[in-house]
Amino acid sequence: MDTLQPPPRRTRNILLDLLFALVNVYLLFLVVWLITRTVFGDRWWWLFLLNTVTPYLLMPLPPVILPAIIARRWFAVALSIPLFIISAPLLIDPWFQFSTARYGFSPQGAPFRVMTFNINGGNERTDRVIAAIRIARPDIVALQELNPSIAAALERDLGEEYPYRFLDPQWGVTGMGIISRFPLRPLAPRLPGDRWVGAPQAVEIDTPGQIITLLNFHAIPPIGSPGYMTTAIGERERQAEAINTFVQAQHTPVVVAGDLNATPFHRTYHILEHGALSDVWRECGDGAGFTWPGNRTIRGIPVPPWLVRIDHLFTTNGVVCLDASVGPWDGISDHRAVVATLAAGWRN
Structure with missing residues (x-):
């Protein structure tokens, strides 16, 4: 069926597949990293460096969610929404302080x-x-x-x-x-x-x-x-x-x-x-x-x-x-x- 699609549409679908393949790799990386930092903290030098830039690693996450829903990439949706909910405090923390101290x-x-x-x-x-x-x-x-x-x-x-x-x-x-x-x-x-x-x-x-x-x-x-x-x-x-x-x-x-x-x-x-x-x-x-x-x-x-x-x-x-x-x-x-x-x- 794909061979019957107009070339521009075929090209767009190929590019979309490649884009979401990269998105899925990024999301799986976040899963592995968040689990590793939770279990091991900063134990190894590379984990320490990753944890140093925590908010920057998470910044691409929110923009992924809506395009994944629109494109019906359900694997990306199933990973990105729970990841965002879990990691939102880490993402928001550097820029917004919500003091509840009395x-x-x-x-x-x-x-x-x-x-x-x-x-x-x-x-x-x-x-x-x-x-x-x-x-x-x-x-x-x-x-x-x-x-x-x-x-x-x-x-x-x-x-x-x-x-x-x-x-x-x-x-x-x-x-x-x-x-x-x-x-x-x-x-x-x-x-x-x-x-x-x-x-x-x-x-x-x-x-x-x-x-x-x-x-x-x-x-x-x-x-x-x-x-x-x-x-x-x-x-x-x-x-x-x-x-x-x-x-x-x-x-x-x-x-x-x-x-x-x-x-x-x-x-x-x-x-x-x-x-x-x-x-x-x-x-x-x-x-x-x-x-x-x-x-x-x-x-x-x-x-x-x-x-x-x-x-x-x-x-x-x-x-x-x-x-x-x-x-x-x-x-x-x-x-x-x-x-x-x-x-x-x-x-x-």
Whole structure:
């Protein structure tokens, strides 16, 4: 019968068959991937990378449904509709935040602003880093990859505004630092593991109305050979467990700030959020909050900027979020900061 069809119609049907063959391959890929990530999390490097771009893998799914129904491609319909229902939260999550948190507040606690910022260890544009901090107007800043040049500029240009500092500058990417308008006292965090990118810092800070503990960290990155990446995945999850253990041992409300090198679609993030911590972006962020990458190539491969959210602020009960935003970009770092207005309070 097909040979009796007009050539244009025959060509259209062949193209349609090829198109839906590709659609079916894509849908079957989604089925296998979603099952694998549910069962194994981020166990292997390739699965970690797939989970990193979760919403982008799912974006072609909604446009498939209606054409499949119109074309009566029932196999595609039978796969795409259940897949969309199951994966809709993963697809919608990055761009829309639906906070249902209810708060109570302490009448003695004035709001204060916290900023976490990976400034890039090779960043020598001290003027831009200082400008980004001043524009964001934080009361407390947790810095990762703090080098001696930026540390000197902080003391020289921001010393009066942030008289309390706990700085550990290093050349390369292992420097860390905290500056504050409020008095702070360094603690010994004693987080296990020797693969942190810079030693985690912990301080007690006298914020308005209460004392909080701030933990500044930089988790191991998933960059390197496939074998190293797989090892780093497990180590990063152990680092998240160590953060949880530290948080649970504190007797004050805790703010955890830093570069997790993991997105909300990775198990490392869920270890933190399913513990005693709450992600301020889920509480009061607006939009996607993507913080990385600012550079337009990753290992020589061109990529669009700002694809994922790997820089995070978490709080325990006793501190709640009033608003959160992505900080101004200094034009040099491959990260953007996260800034949140916090206050003494509790989640109902």
